[in-house]
Amino acid sequence: MRLSQASDFALRILVHLGQTRQPETVDGLSRRLGLSKSHVMKIVAQLGRAGIIATTRGRGGGLTLKKDPAEVRLGAVVREMEADLGVVACLQHEPGDCVFLPRCALKHAMAQATRAFLDSLDRQTLADMIIGTQPARIDPPAEAV
């Protein structure tokens, strides 16, 4: 069972922005978190569209959190970043066919478990993560793919 890297990296970026509390550049985030620049660019664009981070242009500008971290629930970030939350084929955007459709209790059980996963994440805020996580180490690892 895997989340997409987009969710994982988005949460790391948000925690880091919340910890430094200063405008960061794509280059800076990439170096500091050990993530590829192209990944960081895509993810900050998506977080920007979702209204979670803001970009200020010009001198001293950069990427900052737009929302109060206490108001950002982890489930909301994951819902925003995951292209498809369907854990099995029949729950995906382009559902696979199956001999048990349309009346399948497994489908409901999986949908319910996914809600339980997201509900658990919704009980945690970005503010909790910023406090409970050490500042990014100075020696970033190479991006793990």
Added chain:
Amino acid sequence: MRLSQASDFALRILVHLGQTRQPETVDGLSRRLGLSKSHVMKIVAQLGRAGIIATTRGRGGGLTLKKDPAEVRLGAVVREMEADLGVVACLQHEPGDCVFLPRCALKHAMAQATRAFLDSLDRQTLADMIIGTQPARIDPPAEAV
């Protein structure tokens, strides 16, 4: 967010075995459920090792449920079939490195959400699925990969 096909297909096979209540062959399961023979072979071997299904040899033999479906919790099947339940890199068997390790609240939040997912599945038994799911359609779809 995705489960492995192994979990998905294992649950379909178990529901079908519980519905027909008669010994089935790998060939028969493959045709009836629209899954490749090689997938079915691997999955029934794993379910056999886990003591969830039994194989009887000889005439009239085949694959059957070994446990009472009311005693088989869905979470147990998924734990058995998933090669790795780590939803993010740091929770996987070969954990990826990250600048926030070792003290990271995100890691705990993700582990907790995964437990919530599995706990939700554990509240459902195979017996519930057998009753709540229609018998496999006669026109199996081609395997969706």
